Amino acid sequence: MDPLEGEAPSAPIRYEPVNVKDVLVEMKDTAELLIDLSYSAVLHSSEEIAREVLRLEGRMDELEMRARMGLMMAVRSPDDAEQLAPVLGIVTAADDISDAAGDIAKVVLEDIGLPEAMRAALPEAVETLVRGVVVGDSEYVDRPLAEIDLESETGVRVIALRRGDEWLLNPGPETAIRADDVALLRGPDVSISEVYETLTGDPYEAPSVEAPDIEDLERAVDTIVHMKNLSELAVDLAYSAVLFDSEPLAEEVRNLEVEVDALESRFEAWTLRAAADAPDPVVLRGLIHLGSATEVISDAAIDISEGVLREIDVHPVVQMAVEESDEIITRVAIESGSDLDGAAIVGGVPDTETTMSVIAIRRPEEGWLLVGDADAEIRSGDVLIAKGTRTAAGAFDDLSQP
Known part of the structure; x- marks a missing residue:
């Protein structure tokens, strides 16, 4: 099989009226899924997932062209140009x-060079x-996700479905699974095999796990996972900074970008040192590509929030996208003596x-801590990034002050 099979071919795109707001929302969701899938392809050495990345990259190219056309048609005055430039x-x-x-996925597909024991070095989390x-005869077919209740029953989530050339991103409770859908599933190893077999009719064959043949590979993989998580957070915050016209969130994107740059520099130094002792240094070449691509993602997050940092008003097309969601991301600085100081x-x-x-x-003294499912204690001086409703965000901010 051609290593790049699955990459969507370029097709002619002609102008047609589009809802720019909807295109921007789909581009945001697509970008976030692409980051997740590309790193997973590398960490799990999965050519199948890498090919889905290239398909999705082709979809993004189409979305970008349609968004550009729509924005050009919307410019009618210098004021329009000023507001649409950040968009x-x-x-x-x-x-x-x-x-x-796409570059990260091609590390897997083009055999640029990866240690075979990457999966063995993955953190248990x-x-x-x-x-x-x-x-076609799966018990999940033609049933909505709410009825199947996979996540509650097994811990496995359907993070996306591809139906022919159509992508269903962030499938909701009412989304039904259809025969021949390509499903992307995430979950714990203990549950994924049963769900996979019920869904596809085939037994799940876990990749063989080999002992790391490169010293300290576990620490390198930990760094990759941390860079991935910080990059995802930077992109999420950048979009939120734009959607809610929040300069504090945009500044946190800058802080994240600095952290990712520092991690990338240390990761590159580790790779070069490891190459000196590796039996075949070429197997580490893909890690250099991975670090460079991660830096590109964090730089892109800065570009997304640049209009906010330059104090350019949010264009109505972006504001319309905000109004569809009641959930927001907020930044809260914890003051000494507040109700949140010392809270678990x-x-x-x-x-x-x-x-x-x-x-x-x-x-301040430790850098970024990604909470997730881990336990932590809030301290005075912490800056929290939190998600919730607008009403809850206001009450949360009040708790951060004495």
Whole structure:
């Protein structure tokens, strides 16, 4: 099989009226999924997932062109040009993320060089991501996800479905699984095999796991996972900074970009040192590509939020996208003596009456802590990045002050 089979061919695109807001929302969702899939392809050495990345990259190219056409048609005055320039920057940055994700996927597909024992070095906390084609007689066929209730029953999530050339991103409770859908599943190893077999009719064959043949490979993989998570957070915050016209969130994107650059530099130095002792240094070449692509993603996050940092008003087309969601991301600085000072976080949720979930903590002396499902304690001086409703965000901010 051609290693690049699955990459969507370029097709002619002609102008047609589009809802730019909807295109921007799809580009955002696509960019976030691309980051997740591309790193998973590398960490799990999965050519199938890497090919889905290239298909999705082709879709992003089409979205970018349609967004550009729509924005050009919308410019009727200098004021329009001023407000739409940052939106065009968002479109370009999303395509940069897509290209970087494609480069990461090609590390697997083009045999650029990866240690064979990458999967063996994965932290236990990293869940498995698999791709499967839904068989016609699966018990899941023609049933909505809410009825199947996979996540509650097994811990496995359907993170995306591809139906022919159509992508269903962030499938919701009412999304039904159809025969021949390509499903992307994420979950713990202990559950993924049963769900995969029920979905596809085929037994799940876990990749063989070999002992690392490169010293300290576990630490390198930990760094890759951390860079991936920080890059995803940077992109999420960048979009939120634009959608909510939040300069504090845009500044946190800058802080994240600095952290990713520092990690990339240390990771590159580790790779060069490891190459000196590796039996075949060429197997480490892909790691250099991975570090470079990660830096591109964090730089793109800066580009997304640039309009906010330059104090350019958010264009109505972006504001319209905000109004569709009641969930927001907010930044809260914890002051000494506040109700949040010393509060425990369990499973990402602080021990308070608010319903905000903490995504990450920036701690002056330690850098970024990604909370996730880990437990932590909030300290004075922490900067929290949290997600929840607008009402809960206001109450959460009040708790951060004495």
